[in-house]
Amino acid sequence: MLKSISNLHLNRKKSDDGEQLVDFPSSSGDDASLITKLRKGYQLGRPALVKKTGKYRVTYKGLSSSERRSFALDLFQTLIDLKWRWATLVFVFTFFIVYFVFAVIWYILAKAHGDFENLNNPTWTPCIERAKTFADLLLFSIETQTTIGYGTFYPNTSCSGSLLLVFVQITVGFLLETLLVGFLLVKLSRPKHRRHTLLFSEKALICKEDGDLCLEIRVGDLRKSHLVDTSSFGIFVSEKVSKEGIVYPLYQQQMEFEAHQMQDRVFMMWPLILRHKINEDSPLYEMTFDQMLSNTFELIIILEGTIEATGEICQARTSYSSKDIVWGHRFVNMIDFDNDNGQWSANFEKFNATVPTPTPKCSGKQLAEIYGASSRTNQAQETENLGGTFWRSQSQIITPMTEETSLTKIPDRRPRSYRHSRAPLSFSGFQSQHLEMGRVLNIYK
Incomplete structure (x- = not known):
């Protein structure tokens, strides 16, 4: 497989809307299946670690029997983690088993009392009145535990043990109903279902923002009751x-995301753009344009916040691979003021809409080196044009000293009656009183 991957040549092309796409070559044999997987966003023939819905593709193998028994020790959490089809079966069969077990106990009690041998004896007082078969006792068990009381069957206190057994079954029934109903309520109200109303953009965009190369995604909340104390972060895998x-096949590196200048805090009152600066602290800093499309990494974006109504912590997550990254695009504005109703409105039809923007096809490191060299060149030219005059704190404005003057002249450090907060870059346009004060203090001639 590694050989096949190395033989793949990914040709890039531009679509009609300017998006940078990957054109996979046609192939046959073993390479064909690999290319098909790459088309679907597989990373080196493997599916993404996290689905778009936030679910993990992780399974556990090789667990010992003792490790498996640990799930039974945390039975309540184990039941909550079950899928709904299994949870429904557990709910139904648990009640049925309890009904059946107590029906067997009632049958044993009636058998020991001799009720089935005296079915035709009119003077006989059975433990369960009118119960003649096991099906009758099963119906009586259901009536007793659910307190329905049809009146068809009823116990006689003259039978020893019947009163105690009724008390035990009703107590067990109340306890079982409390546990199972609580289990269903917790499963229904789990905070992870809140993530379904949290939206992530389909694409992750790379563009230039304030001179920095940035990775941007858009997030939004469909509910009016927004998450409280929401934060965001990313994981580079x-x-x-x-x-x-x-x-390390799944090595994790932290990625910092911020919305505007709120650092990792996210105020989800309206859709926001989370921005990751590709600087020295970013795992994407040295990745070139070609490496971004190499399909060898995965970006996992996580939102965490507290549900306002319940106070529970909710986490929403999604992932992006190379097929989800669009270079040289930015999100269009979807927030506008509605003059008709006097409110700000968010148009979710534009949630995933993007527009092209000029973006250099280089890594963040290369961009920083280019801008660093450019800034140093501009600084040198500016210093040369100024003739050696430069910024100086306090009121000292000095000119470059030659070797001769540096040996003969000693700066005057007497207390000055006038102190200027900041010196200019040149003398042009400087007020005459400032010049006169400088001559008096022998700062320059």
Whole structure:
């Protein structure tokens, strides 16, 4: 497979809307299945670690029997984690088993009392009146535990043990109903279902923002009751080989996301753009344009907040791979003021809409080096044009000293009656009183 991957040449092309796409070559044989997987966003032939819905593709193998028994010790949480089809079966069969067990106990009690041998004896007082078969006792067990009381069957206190058994079954029935109903309520009200009304953009965009190369995604909340104290962060997952040759197939690196200048805090009153600056602290800093499309990494974006109504913590997550990254685009504005009703409105039809924007096809490191060299060149030219005059704190405005003047002249450091907060870059347009004060203090001639 590695050989097949190395033989793949991904040709890039531009679509009609300007998006950068990957054109996978046609192939046959073993490479054909690999290319098909890559078309679907697979990372080196493997599916994404996290689905778009936030579910993980992780299974556990090799668990010992003792480790499996630990799930039974935390039975309540185990039941909550069950899928709904299994949870429904557990709910139904638990009640049925309890009904059946107590029906067997009632049958044993009636059998020991001799009720079935005296079915035709009119003077006989049975434990359960009118119960002649096991089906009758099963119906009586259901009536007793659910307190229905049809009146068809009823116990006689003259039968020893009947009163105690009725008390035990009703007590067990109340306890069982409390546990199972509580289990269903917790399962229905789990905070993870809140994530279905939290939206992530379908694409992750790379564009230039305030001179920095940035990765941007858009998030939104469909509910009016927004999450409280919401924060965001990202995880960069890729393969890593240490200096000692140790391979980490799913190596995690933190990615910082911020909305505007709120750092990792997210105020979800309206849809926001989460921005990750590709700087020295970013795992994407040295990744070039071609490496961004190499399908060898995954970005997991996580939103965490507190549900206002219940106070429970909710987490929503999604993932982006190379097929989800669009270079040189930014999100269109979807917030506008509605003059008709006097409110700000968010048009979710534009939630995933993007527009092209000029973006250099280079890594963040290359962009920083280019801008760094450009800024140093501009600074040198500016210093040369100013003739050596430069910024100076306090009121000292000095000119470059030659070797001769530096040996003969000593700066005057007497207390000055006038102190200027900041010196200018040149003398042009400077007020005459400032010049006169400078001559008096022998700062310059």
